[in-house]
Amino acid sequence: MSETMTAARPPTSSSLSPTALFFMALLAFQFGIQPIVTKKFTSPQIIKSTVIFTQEIVKLVIAMVGITLNSSTSWKEVTKGWSVASWLRLALLPATIYLIQNLCSLLAYQNLDAITYNVLNQTKTLSAALCCFLLLGKRQSSLQIVALIILLVAALVMEKVLPLNLEYYMNFFSNATTATTISNDDVIKSKFSLSSRHVSHGVLPIMLASFLSGLAGAITQKSLQSGGGRNALLFTMELCVASILILLVSFATSEDGKKIQERGFFDEWSVLTLVPILTNSAGGIIVGLVIKYAGTIRKGFALIFGILLSGILQSLIDVNKSLSTEDIAGGLLAALSLWMHATFPYRAAAGGKTVSKAKTE
Secondary structure, three states, rough: EEEEEEEHHOOOOOOOHHHHHHHHHHHHHHHHHHHHHHHHOOOOOOOOOHOOOOOOOHHHHHHHHHHHHHOOOHHHHHHHOHHHHHHHHHHHHHHHHHHHHHHHHHHHHHHHHHHHHHHHHOHHHHHHHHHHHHHHHOOOHHHHHHHHHEEEEEEHHHHHOOOOOOHHHHHHHHHHHHHOOOOOOOOOOOOOOOOOOHHHHHHHHHHHHHHHHHHHHHHHHHHOOOOOOOOOHHHHHHHHHHHHHHHHHHHHHHHHHHHHHHHHOOOOOOHHHHHHHHHHHHHHHHHHHHHOOOHHHHHHHHHHHHHHHHHHHHHHOOOOOOOOHHHHHHHHHHHHHHHHHOOOOOOEEOOOOEEEOOOOO
16 A cells, blocks of 8 residues: 555645546546446346445455555554544444435436436536535635536536437427327326426435435545544545444345345355455545545546546447447546636635636646
8 A cells, every 4th residue: 555545635725636636547447447347247136235245344354454554654543533433423424324325326216217317316526516515615616616517518428318419409499399289098208207206206316315425425525634634544444334334234124134034145146246346345445535635526527537438448348339429528528627627726815706717836
């Protein structure tokens, strides 16, 4: 484990340090390869919670080894000031929030069409910006807000929600303004139906999941950056222990717990199942380091670049798939948004007005 991981200080401005860029690149790479290795090495019939449980244990072990092998610090220094009360306050809360977020996302996924789900799910970066303002007082300049909107558009373009096809939009608006006569025997079917169940079991849960993602990220950022900042690997361990305890309790009452009793913990497992578990566990640790050194908002940028990388890798692996125009355009938009967000930070003017100007440092 490099000394840079703990020696580098969290950012005090909107600038991106080499350490922050390094961990953002690692996160983008992990996020890009994760769908590929998961699909290749994980059985569709596997009990999902057994994989999550194992990932938390693996993350815990990796973090412990990382602290042990880091020559620039010691366990005594890392755990100085640690207490059960601080663990409950700093780790159990975000772990619980992440659990609720996953449940909300699952409920929404089961009750929304793919397009609606993807559109609403891509608001997580905006939620992160809002929660960082509410909890950390971190403001965004007007150009940074524009950059976040461009990032949202980039994600929607890469997800094919916003096709790069002028004819599509012409037909869309033409159909939207054309009156249609429907007989009483016909059933109106709308992709964005506003039925009560659509809203209560679909729209509201995914919006809540998006907000909770930003909230948990802001809480994590506050824990890792405030004051001296908690050691990122120690915080990962704390989150892992909290998640493991929550999962153990859930096994007693959940459907997956019943499946484990009936089929066994390692049903549908193979040795290669450990490959996506190891990559995802490493990704979980990298997320903490990205939040510490770049912030939870910048984590969203890394994930968007990860989507682009995933498209590139799939086009290289599968001859039937090629990098689409949407992937390229989305990647360029994401690069533009990251440059804008890093170059034009919020600055308070002497008269109390906000200004957006390029960094000079």
